[in-house]
Amino acid sequence: MADAEKNExxxxxxxxxxxxxxxxxxxxxxxxxxxxxxxxxxxxRGEPILQVRNLVKHFPLTQGILFKRQIxxxxxxxxxxxxxxxxxxxGIVGESGCGKSTVAKLLMTLETATAGEVFYKGQDITxxxxxxLRAVRRNIQMVFQDPYTSLNPRMTVGDIIGEPFExxxxxxxxxxxxxxxQELLDVVGLNPEYINRYPHQFSGGQxxxxxxxxxxxxxxxxxxxxxxxxxxxxxxxxxxxxLMEGLQDExxxxxxxxxxxxxxxxxxxxxxxxxxxxxxAEIGSDTEIYDHPTHPYTQALLSAVPVPDPxxxxxxxxxxxxxDVPSPANPPSGCRFRTRCWKAEDKCAKEVPSSPxxxxxxxxxxxxRMSRRATSRRRRTWSTPDAPARAAV
Amino acid sequence: MPDMTKSQxxxxxxxTAADAGPLQAAADAVLAPGDVSQGKPRSLWGDAWYELxxxxxxxxxxxxxxxxxxxxxxxxxxxxxxxxxxxxxxHFLTKPELTHFFRADWFGYDGQGRSxxxxxxxxxxxxxxxxxxxxxxxxxxGGLLGMVAGYFGGWIDSIISRxxxxxxxxxFLLGSMVVLNAFTERKVYVVIAALAFLGWTTIAxxxxxSVITAKQADYVxxxxxxxxxxxxxxxxxxxxxxxxxxxxxxxxxxxxxxSAEATLSFLGLGLADPTISWxxxxxxxxxxxxxxxxxxxxxxxxxSLTVFAFITLGDAVRDALDPKxx
Numbered sequence: 143m144a145d146a147e148k149n150e151x152x153x154x155x156x157x158x159x160x161x162x163x164x165x166x167x168x169x170x171x172x173x174x175x176x177x178x179x180x181x182x183x184x185x186x187r188g189e190p191i192l193q194v195r196n197l198v199k200h201f202p203l204t205q206g207i208l209f210k211r212q213i214x215x216x217x218x219x220x221x222x223x224x225x226x227x228x229x230x231x232x233g234i235v236g237e238s239g240c241g242k243s244t245v246a247k248l249l250m251t252l253e254t255a256t257a258g259e260v261f262y263k264g265q266d267i268t269x270x271x272x273x274x275l276r277a278v279r280r281n282i283q284m285v286f287q288d289p290y291t292s293l294n295p296r297m298t299v300g301d302i303i304g305e306p307f308e309x310x311x312x313x314x315x316x317x318x319x320x321x322x323x324q325e326l327l328d329v330v331g332l333n334p335e336y337i338n339r340y341p342h343q344f345s346g347g348q349x350x351x352x353x354x355x356x357x358x359x360x361x362x363x364x365x366x367x368x369x370x371x372x373x374x375x376x377x378x379x380x381x382x383x384x385l386m387e388g389l390q391d392e393x394x395x396x397x398x399x400x401x402x403x404x405x406x407x408x409x410x411x412x413x414x415x416x417x418x419x420x421x422x423a424e425i426g427s428d429t430e431i432y433d434h435p436t437h438p439y440t441q442a443l444l445s446a447v448p449v450p451d452p453x454x455x456x457x458x459x460x461x462x463x464x465x466d467v468p469s470p471a472n473p474p475s476g477c478r479f480r481t482r483c484w485k486a487e488d489k490c491a492k493e494v495p496s497s498p499x500x501x502x503x504x505x506x507x508x509x510x511r512m513s514r515r516a517t518s519r520r521r522r523t524w525s526t527p528d529a530p531a532r533a534a535v
Numbered sequence: 536m537p538d539m540t541k542s543q544x545x546x547x548x549x550x551t552a553a554d555a556g557p558l559q560a561a562a563d564a565v566l567a568p569g570d571v572s573q574g575k576p577r578s579l580w581g582d583a584w585y586e587l588x589x590x591x592x593x594x595x596x597x598x599x600x601x602x603x604x605x606x607x608x609x610x611x612x613x614x615x616x617x618x619x620x621x622x623x624x625x626h627f628l629t630k631p632e633l634t635h636f637f638r639a640d641w642f643g644y645d646g647q648g649r650s651x652x653x654x655x656x657x658x659x660x661x662x663x664x665x666x667x668x669x670x671x672x673x674x675x676x677g678g679l680l681g682m683v684a685g686y687f688g689g690w691i692d693s694i695i696s697r698x699x700x701x702x703x704x705x706x707f708l709l710g711s712m713v714v715l716n717a718f719t720e721r722k723v724y725v726v727i728a729a730l731a732f733l734g735w736t737t738i739a740x741x742x743x744x745s746v747i748t749a750k751q752a753d754y755v756x757x758x759x760x761x762x763x764x765x766x767x768x769x770x771x772x773x774x775x776x777x778x779x780x781x782x783x784x785x786x787x788x789x790x791x792x793x794s795a796e797a798t799l800s801f802l803g804l805g806l807a808d809p810t811i812s813w814x815x816x817x818x819x820x821x822x823x824x825x826x827x828x829x830x831x832x833x834x835x836x837x838x839s840l841t842v843f844a845f846i847t848l849g850d851a852v853r854d855a856l857d858p859k860x861x
Contacts, residue, residue: 276762
């Protein structure tokens, strides 16, 4: 029953990490107050689960046909640091080409970092290979942007969700896999009978659920979501976001949520990092970023968010930036934002501003999440073989 | 598993979604019905087959091909006459005699007094063997090299692509003439080797480009993120999604190889006389074409029919495999 143990661990990692926290299972809390109190005890977690330090990715620009020589580099990610805590959602926002997706690929070790470290539970994963890397991959999974290209059209849903078990046979014994796949389908709100269907027989939202089920299969602790809803309809976006929030509560997942839709990021994130041209401009809790942005770029970005109410729209000032984003192959000296900043001074060109603290505003599970947990109706433990029947409320 | 049993009875999305909140249940019910109502699920290949079955051209070419393959495999079933027996009293005889019906001289006789019908029937095997043989070799060699070049890229791709460019620069027909000229005894396998030697580049290019497209897909990244090895990614994810264009090109090229064999045989550089081939018969007939056009008509007609059948099949398969044309 090593499997059940692992799941148990995933459900209560805080208790595992800090033994002095009393065994309080959120799920069983009778009242909302109790649940909130229990959660507050959990909030002060010790070590972050993922620590990113000065992560750099430069793509070389080469010239010449036979003898290639490097003439420069696209500085897609240029020294990024942040922390991710257990059970937290860290949103990363920024405009196109600022390096968000490269960060996701680096965290998944799909790209090799040029410099810097990514510590998963204290272990640097950027230099891992072979078995050690496979073990880390079990714990860090990804949900992709486009549900139409992220599922192999020649494979059935059962094969797609079952593939993680084939690659990591230790997670599920062979005879058990079909049942596990069906449970996963159930967990993400799809009919378990769809197991033999092909991806093109599903709608976009259903496909994204399949992608999430594949990401969940190995019982990961961290899920990196690279614009997971931007390819979906707004109504379907809400469903998928709600599903992801529910799964986070069930399995105590940590999300890195990359998006350019600022209101969705605000909705789902505990903390938000704002990226500009390969650098982290600002990191803070969602209220800090959205209500009191300090970085001029964040202010400009937020002023571009559409406001549905026409009356409040009248009173607000939009900050319109001039010029284009500079080329990441040749970024401006000093502060990256100075070429478009209305507050730029002479010293901005000379001094590189200090990066925001990676652990700024450490995880605070907000009241919304607390009440969400306390009143959440869906309780599932999909990978515990002899789990009791679910509460049918 | 309470809702498992529930959904088995209903079989619609509404059942499972019921405990996931009313909004979701409603949405799934809206999204699902088109998919769910139809019974058995079909794969993309299944869809392609479904599409094929509803195309008359596919059936025309399929029936023709089955007939041609049967003739190639068992020519004795289709004629009692010996294609090598020449009776000079039948020199260019055209009038069919009823008594000879089952010896099948309805196509008449050639200059040597041999039954043209029998020669056409026995010539099928050589043409089909060359066509299928060259296509098999070319698909295997070109497909493999193209896949390796496309998937691994870098210097491996550079080397393979330059070799492909060099071979592509050689004219197909002239090149195979030069190669075949070096052989005195030109059996079927020699012709296959010569044509394949110059023909693999097309498939390699097609395969390379479709592998490059397939390997950039998100599902390949997803497999890598799961920790899948190169073999699994290549054969479970990339190859099945890169195969369709190669199949189409190979099917159409098969007809071209058959006509190339006939061309070479006509020029006296392909198959040589003891072998029976349409190309040889067309070559023999060229001197008599003014007075006895029927000697040319039948082998040339069979050749055109065979090439037509393969190219039509290729077209039908392409249409069926390309979802954009649906």
